[in-house]
Amino acid sequence: MGSLRTAGTAQRLALPESSSTYLLQELKMIWDEVGQEENERERILEELEQECQEVYRRKVNSANMLRIQLHQSLAESEAEFTNLLLSLGERSFPGRPEKMNGTLKEQLNSITPALQEMQMKKEARLKQFTEVQTEVQIIASEIAGRSENEVVTVNEDDLSLKKLEEHQSELQRLKREKGDRLCKVEEYKVLICNFAKIMGMDPSNVLASVHPSLLIGANEQQKKNISDDILNKLNTMVQQLKEEKNHRLEKLHSLGKALTNLWNILDTTMEERQPYGQINIFSLTSANGMLGPGSLRLEKIQQIESEVHRLDQLKASKMKELFIKKKAEIEEICKISHMDVPYQTEMDNIMELIMSGDVDHDNLLKTMDGYIYKTKEEATSRKEIMDKVEKWITSCDEERWLEEYSRDERRYSVSRGAHRHLKRAERARIIANKIPGLVELLIEKTEIWEHGRKKIFYYDEVRAYNFE
Numbered sequence: 001m002g003s004l005r006t007a008g009t010a011q012r013l014a015l016p017e018s019s020s021t022y023l024l025q026e027l028k029m030i031w032d033e034v035g036q037e038e039n040e041r042e043r044i045l046e047e048l049e050q051e052c053q054e055v056y057r058r059k060v061n062s063a064n065m066l067r068i069q070l071h072q073s074l075a076e077s078e079a080e081f082t083n084l085l086l087s088l089g090e091r092s093f094p095g096r097p098e099k100m101n102g103t104l105k106e107q108l109n110s111i112t113p114a115l116q117e118m119q120m121k122k123e124a125r126l127k128q129f130t131e132v133q134t135e136v137q138i139i140a141s142e143i144a145g146r147s148e149n150e151v152v153t154v155n156e157d158d159l160s161l162k163k164l165e166e167h168q169s170e171l172q173r174l175k176r177e178k179g180d181r182l183c184k185v186e187e188y189k190v191l192i193c194n195f196a197k198i199m200g201m202d203p204s205n206v207l208a209s210v211h212p213s214l215l216i217g218a219n220e221q222q223k224k225n226i227s228d229d230i231l232n233k234l235n236t237m238v239q240q241l242k243e244e245k246n247h248r249l250e251k252l253h254s255l256g257k258a259l260t261n262l263w264n265i266l267d268t269t270m271e272e273r274q275p276y277g278q279i280n281i282f283s284l285t286s287a288n289g290m291l292g293p294g295s296l297r298l299e300k301i302q303q304i305e306s307e308v309h310r311l312d313q314l315k316a317s318k319m320k321e322l323f324i325k326k327k328a329e330i331e332e333i334c335k336i337s338h339m340d341v342p343y344q345t346e347m348d349n350i351m352e353l354i355m356s357g358d359v360d361h362d363n364l365l366k367t368m369d370g371y372i373y374k375t376k377e378e379a380t381s382r383k384e385i386m387d388k389v390e391k392w393i394t395s396c397d398e399e400r401w402l403e404e405y406s407r408d409e410r411r412y413s414v415s416r417g418a419h420r421h422l423k424r425a426e427r428a429r430i431i432a433n434k435i436p437g438l439v440e441l442l443i444e445k446t447e448i449w450e451h452g453r454k455k456i457f458y459y460d461e462v463r464a465y466n467f468e
Contacts, residue, residue, distance in 0.1 A: 067104065070104035070105060070108060071104060073108055074104060074107055074108050074111070077108065077111050077112065077115050078111065080115060081111065081114065081115050081118060084115075084118040084119065084121075084122055085118070087122065087156060087157055087158065087159045087160075088118070088121060088122060088125060088159050088160060088161075089158070089159070089160025089161060089162060089163070122156075122159060125159045125164070126154060126156065126159060128164060129154045129159060129163075129164060129167065130152060130154055132164065132167045132168055132171055133152045133154060133167055134149075134152045135171055136167060136170055136171050136174060137149050137150060137152050139171070139174040139175065139177075139178050140174060142178065142226050142227065143174070143177065143178065143181065143226060143227060143228075144227060145227030145228070145229050145230065178226055181226035181231065182226055184231060184234075185214075185226060185230065185231065185234065188231070188234035188235065188237075188238055189207065189214065189234070191238050191241075191242075192206055192207060192210075192234070192237055192238060192241060193207075195238070195241035195242065195244075195245050196241065197293045197294070198245060198291045198292070198293060198294070198295055198296050199241070199244065199245060199248060199294075199296045199297060199298070200293075200294045200296070200297030200298065200299070200300075206237065206241070209237075210230070210233045210234055210237050211230055211233065214230075245291075245296060248296040248298070248301055249291075249296060251301060252296060252300075252301055252304065255301065255304045255305055255308050256304070258308050258312075259304060259307065259308050259311070262308065262311040262312065262314075262315055263311075265315055265318070266311060266314060266315060266318060268311075316354055316355070319354050319359065319364055320351075320354050320355075322364070322365075322368075323347075323350060323351065323354060323364065323368065326368035326369070326371075326372060327347055327368070329372055330342075330343075330347075330368075330371055330372055330375050333372070333375045333376060333379050334375065334379075336379070337378075337379040337382055337386065338386065338389075338459045338460045339378070339379070339382065339458060339459075340458060342371070342374070342375060342378070343371050346367075346371075347371070350364065350367065350368075378453075381449065381453070382449070382457070384445060385442065385445050385446055385449055385457060386459075388441060388442040388445060389442065389459055
């Protein structure tokens with residue numbers, strides 16, 4: 001049996017189609033030679049038939065499974081190809097065969113290259129979408145001021161070129177907006193730095209107070225410094241610095257003007273002015289007309305303010321001396337003219353203003369010079385009456401002398417130089433005779449003066465024609 005099986009195996013390929021019949025004949029010969037019983041022979045043949053059927057059945061089932069798998073693979077490939085066409089937004093693909101002919105394997109082999117190419121195209125398109133959407137997400141996060149980016153999710157159901165162009169258009173719009181915002185940030189930073197330098201501030205500290213990220217590197221800066229919040233804060237800081245600069249400039253102009261006026265008022269020497277020469281308003285600007293660095297430093301303004309305060313105090317002292325001098329001039333005019341000192345209340349008020357430092361030098365000079373002018377004018381207007389009063393007083397003196405002379409006439413007549421006394425007595429009599437007319441003229445002139453001036457004419461606090 002073993003030799004038969006070995007020999008049968010060796011000759012299997014050479015057997016004809018009826019090899020099974022030949023083998024049965026050979027098996028029968030062996031059984032005849034051995035003397036195999038008929039029952040046993042029938043049982044063995046049945047077993048052989050069953051075993052053959054099992055082998056055929058397994059082979060058929062295996063072949064059928066392969067056919068099913070090929071059909072399924074082909075259907076899946078066609079479905080995937082169709083989905084890829086729809087996802088990529090394409091109606092057809094040149095590499096796909098129009099008609100599916102041949103065996104299942106041939107059909108599957110014919111569609112596989114086109115499917116693989118479409119899959120590669122999808123992967124490339126998906127990569128494009130991922131890159132564009134990721135960049136869109138990054139810029140959108142920068143504009144929104146978010147520190148962390150959200151996870152990008154690509155919709156693989158729509159990977160068409162139209163959709164890709166929409167994302168690319170959005171990306172270009174965001175890039176333009178980002179560029180505009182970066183330019184705006186840089187403009188704000190330049191303005192802040194310029195204002196800070198003019199006012200002697202540290203630009204880094206000012207920028208850090210807006211947002212610390214404004215001081216770090218350019219790459220990081222582009223990620224964090226273009227949000228609406230940052231732009232609003234930068235704009236607010238620029239406005240605050242601009243207002244502070246204008247306030248300081250206005251104050252410095254005012255102080256510079258006050259300082260110059262004080263120098264002129266106090267006749268300050270050039271040596272005394274030298275430490276503040278560079279603070280002059282006209283030297284604050286540089287050659288191009290812009291304010292120079294540090295020209296509005298707070299320390300500089302405070303320095304000028306202190307000097308103005310010091311000179312103000314000195315001016316108050318000088319003005320007090322000047323006021324006293326002008327007042328003395330008025331009082332001297334009044335003394336000579338025997339009239340009351342005018343504007344006494346006003347001058348007392350001026351003295352109070354001088355002591356408080358709330359009086360202008362020019363106004364003081366104008367006011368006091370005006371008082372002096374009016375006092376002189378009134379003294380001039382009184383001159384004619386004053387002459388009459390003086391003449392009347394002299395006449396009264398002469399009259400009193402005449403009375404005394406009459407009582408002592410004998411004694412003077414025998415004394416040495418009696419002739420001179422006689423002449424004087426004669427003159428006194430003549431003057432005394434004129435007193436009534438002089439008094440009438442004095443009263444007339446005084447009344448005219450009082451009517452014109454609407455005030456009473458006093459001579460050393462006594463009405464002119466009420467002298468006793």
